[in-house]
Amino acid sequence: MRILIVxxxxxxxxxxxxxxxxxxxDAGHHVAVAAHASxxxxxxxxxxxxxxxxxxxxxxxxGWHRAASPEEARALTRAYADGLGDGVADAVAGGTxxxxxxxxxxxxxxAAGEAFGVPVFGTYLVPAFATREFALPNARGAVxxxxxxxxxxxxxxxxxxxxVFAGAVTRLRARLGLPxxxxxxxxxxxxxxxxxxxxxxxxxxxxxxxxGYWWPARPQGWQPPAELADFLQSGxxxxxxxxxxxxxxxGDRLSELIARAVKRAGVRAVVQAGWAELGGWGPDIxxxxxxxxxxxxxxxxxxxxxxGAGTTAAGLRAGVPALPxxxxxxxxxxxxxxxxxxxxxxxxxxQDLTAEALGVSLTECLSGPDLRRRAAELAHGIAAEDGAxxxxxxxxxxxxxxx
Numbered sequence: 001m002r003i004l005i006v007x008x009x010x011x012x013x014x015x016x017x018x019x020x021x022x023x024x025x026d027a028g029h030h031v032a033v034a035a036h037a038s039x040x041x042x043x044x045x046x047x048x049x050x051x052x053x054x055x056x057x058x059x060x061x062x063g064w065h066r067a068a069s070p071e072e073a074r075a076l077t078r079a080y081a082d083g084l085g086d087g088v089a090d091a092v093a094g095g096t097x098x099x100x101x102x103x104x105x106x107x108x109x110x111a112a113g114e115a116f117g118v119p120v121f122g123t124y125l126v127p128a129f130a131t132r133e134f135a136l137p138n139a140r141g142a143v144x145x146x147x148x149x150x151x152x153x154x155x156x157x158x159x160x161x162x163x164v165f166a167g168a169v170t171r172l173r174a175r176l177g178l179p180x181x182x183x184x185x186x187x188x189x190x191x192x193x194x195x196x197x198x199x200x201x202x203x204x205x206x207x208x209x210x211x212g213y214w215w216p217a218r219p220q221g222w223q224p225p226a227e228l229a230d231f232l233q234s235g236x237x238x239x240x241x242x243x244x245x246x247x248x249x250x251g252d253r254l255s256e257l258i259a260r261a262v263k264r265a266g267v268r269a270v271v272q273a274g275w276a277e278l279g280g281w282g283p284d285i286x287x288x289x290x291x292x293x294x295x296x297x298x299x300x301x302x303x304x305x306x307x308g309a310g311t312t313a314a315g316l317r318a319g320v321p322a323l324p325x326x327x328x329x330x331x332x333x334x335x336x337x338x339x340x341x342x343x344x345x346x347x348x349x350x351q352d353l354t355a356e357a358l359g360v361s362l363t364e365c366l367s368g369p370d371l372r373r374r375a376a377e378l379a380h381g382i383a384a385e386d387g388a389x390x391x392x393x394x395x396x397x398x399x400x401x402x403x
Contacts, residue, residue: 005101007102014033020388046218111169122190128161130150132151238284239302246328319376
């Protein structure tokens with residue numbers, strides 16, 4: 001069977017799908033991944049066909065920061081969404097028997113699937129259905145207390161998310177000759193996080209499942225850089241510090257801040273450059289590019305990160321304490337959840353990040369045995385789950401096809 005995975009955004013929006021794709025390929029299916037051009041090497045290195053999604057998420061993020069007005073920022077987002085619509089349609093038209101779609105482009109994927117007669121299943125990395133049990137990630141402003149406040153906040157999040165792509169969906173449906181109104185989505189949706197990290201709410205629709213994580217696949221033949229291996233062996237386990245796709249253009253400021261914090265805490269650090277282009281300032285700091293987190297994180301004393309869904313999952317899998325520094329979107333949600341789970345100290349919001357605050361939080365993160373014990377316990381439980389297998393079983397495919 002030919003299976004197309006559709007995703008868009010930063011590396012954290014793409015990498016988990018390589019793990020899902022690997023399981024599909026191992027079951028005998030041909031896997032294609034529709035993603036931005038910057039991920040062609042990652043996708044090809046994992047053995048999948050790459051289909052191009054237009055747009056540059058890093059340029060979009062930089063554009064938001066430079067926008068002179070909310071109207072200009074919305075125009076940038078609208079153009080990006082329209083490009084995704086064209087990309088999804090072209091990817092599905094390229095031939096597939098089944099589509100698995102990330103949450104962002106899901107409305108576009110459903111339109112293309114409807115036009116070409118291809119079933120589309122949701123594969124979401126972040127909770128995306130309103131519930132009374134918690135306010136969804138990206139809730140804005142003060143959430144009214146109690147179940148009804150959570151539900152109202154969640155519905156607002158869903159409405160805003162749908163609004164981002166509403167115009168693009170309308171234009172895509174017209175391009176594909178579809179009726180203006182989309183049919184109700186009744187197919188299963190799989191939420192790619194552990195129920196030990198966030199249990200499935202009882203009031204979610206029955207078609208929505210919490211499958212467990214889909215761990216990123218390592219590119220075939222990957223080996224750690226010699227400089228990194230040597231650094232890890234030359235002293236005690238370092239902390240990892242990285243902000244993923246956050247803070248582009250702030251590399252010098254953040255690198256200097258990290259150097260002072262690391263010195264204050266008396267630790268060594270591996271710093272991942274990311275879109276901020278962080279550097280290693282000092283003998284106890286090594287700057288690296290992209291390295292598989294499943295290899296690196298278990299070799300660290302703790303992970304300092306922006307609390308994106310993918311990095312959060314990788315830290316939990318490694319069984320080491322976390323220090324979340326959330327910036328935007330779903331990150332404050334996961335940062336708070338890490339603290340509630342007992343594997344991280346209180347989050348340090350990015351806007352409050354200073355060398356002094358980071359140094360103090362690092363010391364707190366590393367000095368408490370309870371955080372490390374709880375992290376190890378949670379990692380043990382997560383290791384028993386098979387998120388990718390749950391997706392394959394849920395959509396009824398093995399080596400024979402759709403059930």
